[in-house]
Amino acid sequence: MLLTVAAQATTSHLQPLISDLGLILMTAGIAVLIFRKLKQPLVLGYLIAGFLAGNHFDFFPSVKDTHSVEVWAEIGVIFLLFSLGLEFSFKKLVKVGGTASVTAITQIVTMVVLGFCVGQLMGWHKMDSLFLGVIISVSSTTIILKAFDELGVKTQKFAGNVIGALIVQDIMAILMMVLLSTVAVSQQFSGSELVMSVLKLVFFLTIWFIGGIFFIPTLLKKAKDLLTDEMLLILAIALCLVMVILAANVGFSPALGAFIMGSIIAETTQAEHIEHLVKPVKDLFGAVFFVSVGMLINPDALIEHAIPVAILTLVVIFGQSISASVGSLLSGQPLKQSVQAGMSLSQIGEFSFIIATLGMSLNVTSDFLYPTIVAVSAITAFTTPYMVKLGAPTAVFLEKKLPRKWVRAIANYSANTEAIKTVSTWQVALRAYLFQIVIHSIIIMAIVLLSSKYILPLVEGSKFGHGIAALITLVLLSPFLWALSLRRIAVNEVSELFENRKHRGPIVLLIFFRMALGLFFIGFILNNFFSPGIAFIALIIALTAYFLFPKQLHARYHRIERHFLSNLNDREIAKEQKTRKDLTPWDGHMATFDIVAESNLIGKTLEELRMREKIGINIAFIKRGEIMINVPSRNERLFPGDEICVIGTDFQVKKFKKYLDQNEIEPEENVTESDIVLQHLELKNESFIGKSIRESQIREKTNGLVVGIEREGRRMLNPDSHLILEQGDILWVVGDKKLLTSLSRS
Structure with a gap:
């Protein structure tokens, strides 16, 4: 009898959950098939499936337990951000360079301000307007990449700028989510709180990334032979959820924790495998998330706010296009590529939904904002392929209509961009010093905080508890204190600057500042564990030990650094070895090619062509009439009539010949004699x-x-x-x- 009652209770509890999930997945599956057939973004299919399964559409079965769907949607956001992190990698952010960064930042700042102003003009509350600005500032990676694939433009130069801008937008979106959470909680625009939030974010991002890279790749390498696909998937999800908990405990969004763990795992050799294993889980919960977004579409609210939807659609299409084009021009890109990049970024998508969800979960945005944003996203997703196609014709039209003076000025600015981007010796040295100071200061502060929270309570009751805690802390910190204070950095640049008398003062000041900062941290640690008098004596002892054992500290620090760099570069090294295992110079031979006047490579530098990186060949010489340029530098340009000699394996030369044929260069089969x-x-x-x-x-x-x-x-x-x-x-x-x-x- 009891078993029967229990079974009935369990069934009544599970029935809505199971039926709702079945309804969601069935509707989503049908919608996906239809949208795949129509060659439209699958995200739109999920949104329409959610609308059909929601409570605002009466001619279709509706979801009953909306609370469970909300929980699944939150899990979906976590896995979406985790997968995005797996594709992201912080090193990609470094590699995208100034062009993509300037494009993305110009676009985001312009659209945040524009969105806020438009919201205020429509009579919205300040918080709605602020969220609106952030929501319409981030383009859709999924929709853009799909459009690029379908149109076959992914290999064009402007596409690289767009993809780089999307990477920068992703990290900026994470930052804006943290700032929005701070503003939403305090309900005021406090500059000091925003600065503290940014500093807090930088602190924890640095610690999590350094700690994660130091330990997680090592864990995965050590356990590689023991891990089956099932165990690796469980371990990856466990690591993701641990970081989600850590992020939530320090006051950040759980989505941020998932993104950070994904970006850490992205640096490991098993990143692609883990991404492959996680994809079905991400697809499942991601579908539930987008369906839950569609469930919130209220036709009555859309009819009521049809004018704001139309206005915001125009603001997104024209605002994104113009701001991104201007940003690309400012970064030094030609007019045509800038316009193509700008018009490709003219939509909103996944991150916009996540930011809108954040506003709803914090109860700081109005009910009409969410369905309005969904409608704008759906419209701009449909217009994206047409905007990409119109990029080149629009650029040609602007070149004809703009004053010739402007067109020449843009071309000159683009041509001189390399000179603008050059970095002086002083900038290199200053950047190295600042990086050294910031990174090691953050590590030292993190160790002090962990020590005071976990080590000190363990020994506080004993007679020499404070002394033991201080000693353990100093031992842990000693290599980082040495690196902060005494490690030589940017040696060549500093030596060059020191030869110039006017630069000696600032260099000496930087050196003494580093030493003073190291002393401050030692004194701060000891003062936390002792009274001031005892701390002063302990400081003298610590400094004596500090200067007596510099070699040991140097060796210890470099062991830590080597381990970190090995883990950080493991994936690239493994990929390089896999790519080049058959491409070795001992099988190489030399071949020459003539460049015809119609070649697309005319006027480009070897650095721009990146032949060595793309194909693996090396340029032995360039013969230009009677002039022979042996082993040309990366700044050397190709001109009509040049004869270039390359060295590589049969495979490389064949691949290079194909590359040249595509770029209208006629190869010569015979190898010429050369010195x-x-x-x-x-x-x-x-x-x-x-x-x-x-x-x-x-x-x-x-x-x-x-x-x-x-x-x-x-x-x-x-x-x-x-x-x-x-x-x-x-x-x-x-x-x-x-x-x-x-x-x-x-």
């Missing part, structure tokens, strides 16, 4: 041992380039110029035949 050859040298000269490739001056002595090294059976293609040469290394060098012969005999 530039590929030759291997066994390293016996003692003057080279222990020096880096750059310090050995092999390039200068052979008028050539080191393209490969064999060391103890290992082969390295295109070695880094900072690689230290060792006894017995075999170098493969492209250079002058006579100079190479002379060097091999020495």
Whole structure:
């Protein structure tokens, strides 16, 4: 009897949950099939499925337990952001460069201000207007990438700028979510609170990223042989949820924690595998999230707010296009590419829904905002492919209609952009010092906070508890205090600056500032654990130990740094080894090609063409009439009639020939005789041992380039110029035949 009652109670509790989930997935599945057939974004299919399954549509079965759907939707946001983090990687943000950053930041700032002003003009509350500005400032990665694939423009140059801008937008959206949460809680625009929120975000982002990179790749590598696909999926989701809990506990959005953990795992060698395993989970809960968004569409509210929907649609399409185009122009891109990039970014999508959901969960936005944003997103998703197609014709139209003076000014500005982007020696040194100070200060503060929270309570009751806690803390901090205060950084740049008398003062000031900051942290730690008098004595003892054991601290810090960098670069190293395992210089040969006047490569630098990175070949020389340019620099441009000689394997040369054919260059099959050859040298000269490739001056002595090294059976293609040469290394060098012969005999 009891079992029957219990079973009935369980069934009555589960029935709405199961029937609702079945209804959602069935409706979503049918909608997805239809939208796939119509070649429209699947997100729109999910939104319409949600509208059909919601309570605002009476001619279709409706979801009963909306609270459970909201919980699933929150889980969907977590997995969406986790997957986005897996595709993101903080190193991508560094690599996108100034062009994408300027484009994205110009667009976001313009649209936030424009959205806020439009909201105020329509009579909305300040909080609604603020959320509106942030919502319409972020473009849709999913919709843009789908449009690029369908239109076949993903390989065009403007597409790279767009994708880079989307990466910057993602991280800016995370930052704005944190700031919006702060404003929503305080209900006022306090500058000091916003600054504190940004500093808090930077602090925790840095600690989580450094700690995550230090430990998680190591964990995955150690357990690699033990992990099945099932266990790896469980471990990845567990790590994601742990970071979600950490983020929530320090006052951030759970979505931020998921994004951070995804970006950490993105640096591991198993990132692609984990992304593949997580994708079905993400797709399931992501579908539920977008369906839940569609359930909130109220036709009556849309009819009532039809005018705001129309206004905001025009604001998004024209505002996004113009602001992104201006940002791209400011970054130094040509007019055509700037207009194409701007018009591609003219929509809103996933992050807009997430930010709108944040406003609803905090109860700070009005009910009409959510369905209005969904409608604007749906309309702009439909218009995106047409906007991408119109990019090139619009650019041509503007070139004809704009004053010739403006067009020439834009072209000159774009041509001079490389000179604008150059960084001085002083900027390099200052950037290195600031990076060193900020990173190590954050690490030191984090260790002090952890020590006071976890170590001190354990020993506080004992006689020497404070002394033990202080000693443990100082031991943990010692390598980072040494790196903050005494480590030499930007050595070449600082030496160059120090030779100039007017720069000596600032350099010495920076050195003393670092030392003073290290002393401050030591004093701060000791003062937390002791009375001021005892702290002063302990400070003297600590400083004495500090200066007596610099080599030990140096060695300890570099072990930590090597481990971190190894984990950080593991994925790239593994990918490079996989890509280049069959592309080695010892199988290489030389081939020459003539550049015709109609070539698309005319006027481009070797750095812009990136032949070495894309294909793996090296340029041995460029013959320009009677002039021979041996081992040209990356700033060398190609001109009509140039004869270029490349070196590579059969596979590389074949791939290069195909690349040239696509760019209208006629290759010559025969290899011409040249004084530039590929030759291997066994390293016996003692003057080279222990020096880096750059310090050995092999390039200068052979008028050539080191393209490969064999060391103890290992082969390295295109070695880094900072690689230290060792006894017995075999170098493969492209250079002058006579100079190479002379060097091999020495």
